[in-house]
Amino acid sequence: MxxxxxxxxxxxxxxxxxxxxxxxxxxxxxxxxxxxxxxxxxxxxxxxxxxxxxxxxxxxxxxxxxxxxxxxxxxxxxxxxxxxxxxAHLAQVSSSLTIRDLHEEITARGHRHHARVHLSRQQRATAGLAGQLGLAPGAPVFHTLIVHFEDDVALQCEDRFVNPRCAPNYLKTDFTKITPTHYLLQVAPLWEAQYSIEAGAPRVREARLLGIPGDEPCLIIVRRTVNRDIPITLARLVHPGSRYRVQGQFKP
Amino acid sequence: MxxxxxxxxxxxxxxxxxxxxxxxxxxxxxxxxxxxxxxxxxxxxxxxxxxxxxxxxxxxxxxxxxxxxxxxxxxxxxxxxxxxxxxAHLAQVSSSLTIRDLHEEITARGHRHHARVHLSRQQRATAGLAGQLGLAPGAPVFHTLIVHFEDDVALQCEDRFVNPRCAPNYLKTDFTKITPTHYLLQVAPLWEAQYSIEAGAPRVREARLLGIPGDEPCLIIVRRTVNRDIPITLARLVHPGSRYRVQGQFKP
DNA sequence: CAGTGGTCTAGACCACATA
DNA sequence: ATGTGGTCTAGACCACTGT
The missing domain is CATH 1.10.10.10 (Winged helix-like DNA-binding domain superfamily/Winged helix DNA-binding domain)
Structure with missing residues (x-):
């Protein structure tokens, strides 16, 4: 030195x-x-x-x-x-975890990405959902259910609710061309997110859409995004454990 | 504004x-x-x-x-x-993920933490392990296998290998009192870590030690720590999916 | 050339903690 | 009273990019 x-x-x-x-x-x-x-x-x-x-x-x-x-x-x-x-006492190691847009992540690996849209509609928010999105119970919300594939292998089941106030034209998007994440980043460029990562079994429908056994361990990310105190979106991202992992790095 | x-x-x-x-x-x-x-x-x-x-x-x-x-x-x-x-183009959201020492995390929640040491010994490194720790194949490494409990519920199975060169007195530690993470942070205060988080089934032994069914989805964190180009430790942390989740936040 | 960001200085005033 | 970090200023030189 x-x-x-x-x-x-x-x-x-x-x-x-x-x-x-x-x-x-x-x-x-x-x-x-x-x-x-x-x-x-x-x-x-x-x-x-x-x-x-x-x-x-x-x-x-x-x-x-x-x-x-x-x-x-x-x-x-x-x-x-x-x-x-x-x-400092490095009692807690605060690390940088990058969550990229899935389309980018897949194409960056040199693979093909495509998405299958199973649901894209407006519906009424349940009480719990309304609370998460800062809406009145029964208020309209956008709901999409999309499965993302990497070279024809199902990688992620994306179940997402969107606050219509933040992205009124959300449902007009062609999600086979633009991922919801990418679209929402354009609509609300600066945001704040909380998320949790856990392991669990997929729901029955998710297992069917992903083409995996109902007891296969899945990595489940639940993410809530807020822009200037207005909740934007709530997403549940389910990944087959054998096909996906989150990687990170801590470097002082 | x-x-x-x-x-x-x-x-x-x-x-x-x-x-x-x-x-x-x-x-x-x-x-x-x-x-x-x-x-x-x-x-x-x-x-x-x-x-x-x-x-x-x-x-x-x-x-x-x-x-x-x-x-x-x-x-x-x-x-x-x-x-x-x-x-900036916020194409990728880089977030902060905090991985705390488990003992601190548990006591901060106001719960009791205790650990059971199932293995604490020196052994010879296999070829793969030696590569990860920058040692010669067959060189001695420290190996500990510890289960951590939160209020008597098994929360984590910690399978860890340590480079003796970095922590020669590692095995003399009483791991029921000090967690390996805490001890290693003292020995090598400034470090650099890479890790991956994935979902998967526990190994047979891990399921037994954690007291969970062999097909329960687990959150598995594999972490490799390096200090000034010298690998310190390689850890596999297995958590029952129903009892543990990683939480994070992104705040610009 | 002019305009941009990257960096440094010497000195200053402040709030805070300790003795 | 002294020493600490927190912040600001006015001016400066530099490297880089465009025209």
């Missing part, structure tokens, strides 16, 4: 001359990150203060601040005003 | 006077975020330049930069040097 030296590094000309030198703020960040990884500051330990780092690296405080703020948003340090910067 | 006015807001005294005013950088960020959510800048559209925002809000460029950098790390905008700032 590079040491806080900086006298030379700090000259912009030196920065430009060499090819891939880290910017000063990145240098400070990596220095601290390295120290954390080798246990120089065990979880909970007090780390160098802003002013100490300013002196050590010969940079301005804004530079140190940026380095520390990045570590903070990555959950690696905890900063408390009036006290100092502490090495 | 508040408008770029700022003349008054910018006086620190005004900031201190009112209770919960947003800091200028947050004001700029929320202004842009709001515009994105109402479709003022559709995906791919050119957004205001730094200097325009500086003029509109009457703040310094560092303040605007910070706002935009936060939006960028959240994946809401794309910035290209020499071109400008663009509204």
């Amino acid at each position: 590079v040491f806080p030296d900086s006298a030379a590094r700090n000259r912009p000309s030196a920065r430009a001359a060499t090819a891939q030198v880290l910017a000063p703020y990145a240098l400070v960040r990596e220095y601290l990150k390295h120290g954390l990884s080798v246990g120089r500051w065990p979880p909970g330990a007090l780390m160098p203060s802003d002013s100490e780092l300013v002196a050590q690296f010969g940079v301005s405080r804004m530079t140190v601040t940026r380095a520390l703020r990045e570590l903070q948003t990555d959950g690696l340090v905890t900063r408390v005003q009036g006290l100092g910067t502490y090495a | 508040v408008f770029p006015d700022s003349a008054a807001r910018n006086r620190p005294s005004a900031r201190a006077a009112t209770a919960q005013v947003l800091a200028p950088y947050a004001l700029v960020r929320e202004y842009l975020k709001h515009g994105l959510s109402v479709g003022r800048w559709p995906p791919g559209a050119l957004m205001p330049s730094d200097s325009e925002l500086v003029a509109q809000f009457g703040v310094s460029r560092m303040t605007v930069t910070r706002a935009l950098r936060e939006l960028q790390t959240d994946g809401l905008v794309t910035r290209v040097q020499g071109l400008g700032t663009y509204a």
